[in-house]
Amino acid sequence: MKKKRILFTGGGTAGHVIVNLALIPVYQRDGWEIDYIGSKDGIEKKLIGKLEGVTYHPISTGKLRRYMSKENFKDPFKVLKGTMQAARIIGKRKPSIIFSKGGFVSVPVILAANLKRVPAVIHESDYTPGLANKIAIPFAKKVLATFPETMDFLPEKKTEYVGAVIREELFQGDKKKGLAFAGLTKEKPVLLIMGGSGGSRKINETVRESLPQLLDTLQIIxxxxxxxxxxxxxxxGYAQFEYINEELKDIFAASDYVLSRAGANAIFEFLALQIPMLLIPLSKQASRGDQIINARSFKEKQYAQVLEEEDLTRDSLVKELTKLKEKAPIIRDKMKEYKSEKARDRVIEILKEIQK
Ligand SMILES: CC(=O)N[C@H]1[C@@H](OP(=O)(O)OP(=O)(O)OC[C@H]2O[C@@H](n3ccc(=O)[nH]c3=O)[C@H](O)[C@@H]2O)O[C@H](CO)[C@@H](O)[C@@H]1O
Structure with a gap:
């Protein structure tokens, strides 16, 4: 019998790739042929390009800007070129289903899926949908949401709330291995600091200025x-890394608290693993403000404490971290109420229902 084929897309930042990384092993296990359309040089190429059994197809991609800019005149041509490239790949590989995690590279793929009449499903991680997904949603068969509240921003008929799709291996971390990997000991609690998949200069600087105070009571990854x-x-007691792949599960297991940006995937991982978090969402000046909304929602549910970027100083950082330590038992209790195990299975079920 001919093998079934699935095509994934998504990229730009790790947040637009990670859900695909959580789903791909299931399809590998079930013997599917797997294709991935990403950009020529984005993080998706690094994270996906070397995976066994996955064929990576780079296409041209344009970042569509919401505001007038000279680039706007160039980009639609790139999107058009990318759409033609994606249509050619889809025509040749003939997938039964396409799954998109969003980001700008996914727009031409969803347009091409529509042209080629292959059903496409989009996943939205953030509380409010991003621009790429907003453009692509009318061309998709179904949209899946991570936050229940996101349903209010999406077309009712084709949207389903599934929850956060989390990489299975993250639940299999080993604290001892994590401490050893970072060169730390069991003596003091560990604070993990994650400035989003690309890091954050402002957080890095403030943390480094506060190191003498922080290291008094904590170790830091x-x-x-x-x-x-x-x-x-x-x-x-201070360990630095640019980006962590395989060992992330052990690093999470070794972490007692986390200080992080409020990217949707990361915060749901901390929630599922019950690591109390202090969130510093990316400011409105540097983004569309999606992280501020993600963070607020987590604060309301008492899963997180929030420090706005404009209030971030050495003093406020130390003060908020002290508060986080005090509140940690309450936060952990709240987190126990959240259940996420079913999200991945439900996504796979939906893809099965829709595939050609
Ligand atoms: C600047 C920007 O555009 N940020 C967006 C981006 O964030 P960003 O790319 O930071 O995405 P998330 O925080 O959602 O996810 C980051 C993912 O990378 C993983 N990770 C991170 C560091 C590391 O060393 N190893 C590793 O595996 C995390 O575990 C997590 O799964 O996508 C998110 C989801 O759409 C949005 O909410 C963010 O607003």
């Missing part, structure tokens, strides 16, 4: 982003 490791800092 700092994921600071590509090119941001400061090798001049050699304090005991």
């Amino acid at each position: 700092h994921i600071c982003g590509q090119g941001n490791v400061d090798s001049a800092i050699t304090e005991k």
